[in-house]
Every structure is written in structure tokens, then in C-alpha cells.
Amino acid sequence: MSVTPDLDRRTLLRRAAAAGLLVTPAAGLLSACAGSTPSQNDDSAGEKSNDNPFGVQDGSAVKVVIFNGGLGDAWAKEDQAIFNAKYPNVTVNMSSTQKIKTEEQPKMATQPSDVVMNSGADMMDISTLVNEGAIEPLDDLLAAPAWDSEGTVADTLLPGTVGDGTYQGKFFVVNVAYTVWGNWYNSVLFDKEGWTPPKTFDDFFALAPKIKAKGMAPYVYDAVHGYYPRWALMATVWKSAGKQAVIDIDNLKENAWRAEGVLPALEAWEKLVKDKLLLPGKLDHTQSQQAWLDGKAAFIQVGTWLKNEMAATIPPGFEMKISDYWGLGATDKAPNDVYAGAGEGIVVPAKAPNKAAAKEFLRAVLSKAGSAKFAELTKSLASTKGSGDNVQDAALASANELMKNASSDLISIKLWNFYADLDKESQNLSAELMAGRLTAAQFVDKMQAAADKVAQDSSITKQTRDA
Amino acid sequence: MRHGVARFVTGFLALPVGLYLFYVVWPFLQAAGYSLTDWGGYSDRQQFVGLDNYLRLFSDELIRKAFWHNVFFLITVPLFTIALALFLAFLLNVGGREDKAGIRGVFGSGLYKVIFFFPQVLSLVVIAVMWQQIYRADGQGLINGMLMKIGLVSEDDPITFMYDPEPFLGVPAVLWWLLLIAVWSGAGFYMVLFSAAMQSIPKDVYEAAILDGAGRFHTFFRITLPLLRDTVSVAWVYLGFIALDMYALVFVMTPSQGGPNHASEIFASVLNFTAFQKGQFGYACAMGVALAIFTILLAALQLRITRRERIEY
Numbered sequence A: 001m002s003v004t005p006d007l008d009r010r011t012l013l014r015r016a017a018a019a020g021l022l023v024t025p026a027a028g029l030l031s032a033c034a035g036s037t038p039s040q041n042d043d044s045a046g047e048k049s050n051d052n053p054f055g056v057q058d059g060s061a062v063k064v065v066i067f068n069g070g071l072g073d074a075w076a077k078e079d080q081a082i083f084n085a086k087y088p089n090v091t092v093n094m095s096s097t098q099k100i101k102t103e104e105q106p107k108m109a110t111q112p113s114d115v116v117m118n119s120g121a122d123m124m125d126i127s128t129l130v131n132e133g134a135i136e137p138l139d140d141l142l143a144a145p146a147w148d149s150e151g152t153v154a155d156t157l158l159p160g161t162v163g164d165g166t167y168q169g170k171f172f173v174v175n176v177a178y179t180v181w182g183n184w185y186n187s188v189l190f191d192k193e194g195w196t197p198p199k200t201f202d203d204f205f206a207l208a209p210k211i212k213a214k215g216m217a218p219y220v221y222d223a224v225h226g227y228y229p230r231w232a233l234m235a236t237v238w239k240s241a242g243k244q245a246v247i248d249i250d251n252l253k254e255n256a257w258r259a260e261g262v263l264p265a266l267e268a269w270e271k272l273v274k275d276k277l278l279l280p281g282k283l284d285h286t287q288s289q290q291a292w293l294d295g296k297a298a299f300i301q302v303g304t305w306l307k308n309e310m311a312a313t314i315p316p317g318f319e320m321k322i323s324d325y326w327g328l329g330a331t332d333k334a335p336n337d338v339y340a341g342a343g344e345g346i347v348v349p350a351k352a353p354n355k356a357a358a359k360e361f362l363r364a365v366l367s368k369a370g371s372a373k374f375a376e377l378t379k380s381l382a383s384t385k386g387s388g389d390n391v392q393d394a395a396l397a398s399a400n401e402l403m404k405n406a407s408s409d410l411i412s413i414k415l416w417n418f419y420a421d422l423d424k425e426s427q428n429l430s431a432e433l434m435a436g437r438l439t440a441a442q443f444v445d446k447m448q449a450a451a452d453k454v455a456q457d458s459s460i461t462k463q464t465r466d467a
Numbered sequence B: 001m002r003h004g005v006a007r008f009v010t011g012f013l014a015l016p017v018g019l020y021l022f023y024v025v026w027p028f029l030q031a032a033g034y035s036l037t038d039w040g041g042y043s044d045r046q047q048f049v050g051l052d053n054y055l056r057l058f059s060d061e062l063i064r065k066a067f068w069h070n071v072f073f074l075i076t077v078p079l080f081t082i083a084l085a086l087f088l089a090f091l092l093n094v095g096g097r098e099d100k101a102g103i104r105g106v107f108g109s110g111l112y113k114v115i116f117f118f119p120q121v122l123s124l125v126v127i128a129v130m131w132q133q134i135y136r137a138d139g140q141g142l143i144n145g146m147l148m149k150i151g152l153v154s155e156d157d158p159i160t161f162m163y164d165p166e167p168f169l170g171v172p173a174v175l176w177w178l179l180l181i182a183v184w185s186g187a188g189f190y191m192v193l194f195s196a197a198m199q200s201i202p203k204d205v206y207e208a209a210i211l212d213g214a215g216r217f218h219t220f221f222r223i224t225l226p227l228l229r230d231t232v233s234v235a236w237v238y239l240g241f242i243a244l245d246m247y248a249l250v251f252v253m254t255p256s257q258g259g260p261n262h263a264s265e266i267f268a269s270v271l272n273f274t275a276f277q278k279g280q281f282g283y284a285c286a287m288g289v290a291l292a293i294f295t296i297l298l299a300a301l302q303l304r305i306t307r308r309e310r311i312e313y
Helices: A009-030 A074-086 A100-108 A126-131 A139-143 A187-193 A201-213 A227-241 A243-250 A262-274 A285-293 A355-365 A368-378 A394-404 A420-434 A440-456 B005-034 B052-059 B061-093 B109-121 B124-134 B142-149 B173-199 B203-211 B216-227 B229-245 B247-253 B267-277 B281-305
Strands: A061-067 A091-097 A115-118 A174-186 A217-220 A297-303 A320-323 A338-347
Touching (some): A061 A074, A139 A355, A174 A227, A217 A285, A227 A262, A227 A297, A285 A297, A420 A440, B005 B281, B052 B281, B061 B267, B173 B247, B216 B229, B229 B281
Parallel strands (some): A061 A115
Antiparallel strands (some): A115 A338, A174 A338
């Protein structure tokens, strides 16, 4: 055994102590309390021009955090390549995670990342971020010239994208994925059996016995995350009661949940549960999607990220297509409104050290080249116009088809982005309704009570929508 | 104390105490400070609001519900874990036949010790993920699958475990299923703890009792349990802390972290929602401080009640 003569126990201890002392002040910086003011970096030193509208500084670095969920993160690496082709001397430090809030929230008040894709189950509450002034308004990004096409960035976006990212009159969130929600089915199976996808609940209730006769459950849903069934419930509410009723609900108007058309929409769902048309068991999103792919159920409702999320396990001879959410029929006030919008939001923290590069990176994300890559890699539409034009995919094509037949109004619900309390309550109640422990009438009563409570709570900042 | 020793000891203690103060005590104090503000957690804006946050705790329905769920765990987790651990430790150490070599455990006790201790070496999250598969609420779950095979559970009506808020003995079923995991994962460690304590009880005490005609029942309740009193009391305090936490299990296992519909809400899950979802860090810190005070009081009370003179063998 060879022991270095100068490394005896005493020196070792001394060095360990020294190392500890060195680490301590560094940790002090990290755990600096939220009340302290971190030094302000001057990031706008670069020259601004039409080609470099935010004045990105050569040699600077930008930290990008991508949510690695249903859409994966391969598309973001393409955007990084596009960005670096123009700015070879700007370092892009990209990382991806599913734990956005866990990893990013602690840094928000002091040393945040520059670009944060705030999405998934572990996302930071948007209304809280806005109310706390923790994220940067991006109106200048909208007004900037588009990366590789005519006009401004705003001109390149699909309808609804600006609205979906706007809070309290300012544009805060760049939603990169254009998602269409609806009921999915296996078109190969439906063609073989001669079934047509239902348009209304009545159609569905007529078709259900035929599906059951084949030993299949008519419907399967995600019983773990309440926000999955909630999309479907609220889509039916919108179709049945109309746009204004949902706007009133979002604006916490008195007795908004008791408006005409709301209760019947929820009763259709209650009937679906009571008639035992659901696949038995309580599955989460991927488990239920897999059960659907395995042919255990005929319909599942989810957004257009489905194909990418399940890509590895789609059985041969399975052709997934999306159809519109079901309405109630003749009484519907907005039967042709489709649930679609820009989702998967990216934000720039207000304290981001390199905001110029962050905005420029977002401009690259919204470029024509970047959007085309996004659609190609994720089989989902990007929130810019024409991203899916060159992608050959039946699922994407069915979503395109659905959008073509849609009326000009898109279903969009703001409730859960406006108020964390109502987000939680509506998720819980949706899960309870689908579990058969709550009637439609009780759902309405409890949502109304929760909405009233938020309306009366002066500690909660109120938000409104006009359209 | 000899001259110089005090300085020597202080020299050694200064660094660890310093680190402890900085990394442990200081964050505690910070949390207590934030609990008097309306800090939201995402910015550097905060206002002093005095004891408002603490007053709010008393009128918060969700907190009250979570509190009673914590009390449920506080009673059941130590009770069942200690009972099971004592039972196992007794069997493994003195529960077997007596022969020439004296009192011993049941056959194969060495192997059982390893098996029962095994959950202790797994992280709680690993345990939770494993139990997700055991509890899976359709035919592919371990329990449901087996029960369906032998026809005890119908395919159309699987046991829903984590999704079952129906009360059993007045407590939502989901809490009982969580309790099972907590007891299963905790019993092994306390079995080893009690085993060690039992081995320090002289064998001749047992032999004398057996000569006098005492059965297993009497040797356990008249000799083992009284002589383990100190160890059991310490175990009770530890398990009390675990029961007041339970966060990892609830967070990983239950739908919407405390569901279904708040049926498994505990202090820590409400705290997490308030801080990170609602963005009310000040109020959440108040919850944390209240929980800390409650825990300290409980531990003090516990140790006070069970304090008595030591028995020397």
C-alpha cells in the first residue's frame, strides 16, 4: 500500500474543512432569500437590427428548458440547429425534463433559465406567474419580423394562438403546438364493421350496443388525471350551451353554471357512465390509450399528441383518426365549434439573464423551417400556418379535415388557467362524475359553489375574457 | 475538565454546528419568516401580514380534512407497525421451541429477518411505483389479476384501491390501502430494532419463566414487552414523524395528489398545492410551521408520558 507521505490525517481534515468553507458562501448565493435583489445583467448590449430585432449579443449563452412529454424533445434540437446556424457564437444550453415546476420554480425569483417550456402535469400555474410578474410580456416578439417568411411573427400564427397566450391584455405565453381535441377511433376497425363515428351523444348511444356485442367497451378514459375527462365535459358544455355560457363561466358570472344547456350536456356524460359504457378499471393516460390500441375500447378522447405519445406501441393494421366531440343534437347552440388551440406554452422568466437571446430563440422556434420540422417529428401541427402541409400522416390529415369543417369559433376554456382553485376542483369533480359518484346536477352545484367562493375571495386576482 | 480539552472539543464542534445552523436551522427560520408574509413564491414581492396566515388555517376546510387524515395515520401507522414488528421479532428471537441450546427463534429465522428487512433498503418512491403495479385497478394489476383468475373479483368490477373514496370504518378506503404500504415498508426496520433489544434480555429470565410454566403468551406480555418499553417508545416517536409526513406515498400513488376528490389529502399535499399551484408561499409556510410545532409538541408529550426508571439486568 502506498500512502502519499504528505497526505496524513491532519492535512486531510484541514483540506476538507477548507473545502467546506469554500462551498458555504457559494451555497449562500444559491439559497439567497427571495427578498434579495440579484445583480442585473445588461443583456441588451448587442446591436438591434431587422435581422437581429432583440440585439442578441455575440458570445452570450441562453439556457433553454424543454418539456419532454408527449411531443418529445427532438423538435427542439432542430430549432437549436436553426438558431445556431445564424448565431454560431451564441451557446444554447438545452435540457429537457418532465419536472418543470420542481426544477424551475425555485429559480424563478433569483436565477431562472432563459426559455422555459411550461407544460405537463408538473407545470407552473400560469395565472400565478402572471400575477407575480414572474414572466416577461412578449408583445415585442409578436411585432418582430418573422424569421424566414414575410410579415411579422404574429402574421405567421394560426388563429387562437395569440389569444391563448394573452393574459390581462399582454401576450405572455408562446404556445408552440396546435392541438385539436376530439374522440379517436380506429378507422380500419370502423370500416370493417361498417360503423360510422357518431356526431352526437344519441348517435353514440345507438352505436354502443353494437360495439358491446363485439366484446369491446364503447369508451375508455384517463381516470387518474382529472383534466383529461374535463376537456370532453367542457367541450360538450360549449357545444350545448354555446360560447357565451362558457365565457360567463370563465368570468365567474353569477349562476353561470346554471345557464341553459349546461346541465343537459353533463347529463349526457352521466348517462354514459350509468349505462356502463366505460371500460372497467381505473387507468392513467398511457394505460387507457394502450387499452384503446389493444382493442379493448372503441373511443378515447385526447389531443393530437396521441400518435406521437403512443408511437412505439401502435399495432399493425391500426389507423387512428380523430372525430369531433359529440354534441347533444338539435338543441346545440354551437354544434360545429371544434376544440382546438395552441398549447404547450413557452415562457420567458422576467428575471432571465439573456432575454434578447431567449426571444430570438422563440423566433426561431416559430420559423417556417422549425415549424415544418416540428410537425414532421411530432405528428402534431405547430401553431404557425402551414406547418403540416408536407407531412403524410392519416392522423394529422384527419385533424386537418376536422379543422376545415369547423366553424370560425374555436372552443377554448380559460377557467383552469385563471384560477388554481377552480382548476383543482373541476379536475376532481370531473373524475368523480366519470367514476359515477356524482350526478350532473351535483356537479353543477359544486362547481357553482366553488366559483362563488373564488369570486368572493379578495386574495385572488380576478381575470376576465371577452371572446 | 482538564485545561485545553474544552477548547479542543469546541474546535471540533464548531464546523459541524456551523454547517447545521446554516443549512438546517437558517432555512427553518426563513420559512417561519415567510409565514408572516404574503409571498407568492415566483417573485421578490412580499408584504408583512402578521399572523393572518395562521388565523386562516383555522377556517380552512381542506386543512381540517387533511389534519384528520394525518391524525388517522398518526394513530394507525405506529400501532400496526409496532404490533407487527413486535410479533415478528418475538417469533424470530424467542418464539421457537426451547431445546438444550436454550430459547431460540422459529426455524429459518435468519432468512426471514433478511426478507422482512428488505423494504427498508428500497427508496419510498421505488416502493410506491412498485405498489402502483400491485394496486393497478384493472385485470393487469397484481392483486386484481390474481383475484380475477380465481374468480373472487369480477372483470367488470375490479378493486379500485387508490381510486376508492368510500369510507371503511369511517375512513376513506384509499387511506387504508396507503396504510398497508406504510406498515409493510416500515415493519422490517422496527423488527430488527426490537430483535436487537430482545437479544439484550438475558435468556435465563425466559428459562426461569418457562420452568414456572409460562406459555408464549405470558412470556411475551409479562417479560418481553415490559423490558422493551424504552425501545417501543422511541419507535413510536419515529413512526409518529413518518405518519405526519406520508407525503411521498400520497404524491406518487393517489390521483391528483390527494384525491380522489380530496379523500387522501394530508397536510403535506395541501401545503404543496398551496405553495406551488396556488402560489401562496406565505400561507404554505404557515402550514409548515404549524405542522412543525404540532410535531414537536407531540414528541415531547410522547417521551414525557413513557418516561420512567430504567431497568438494569
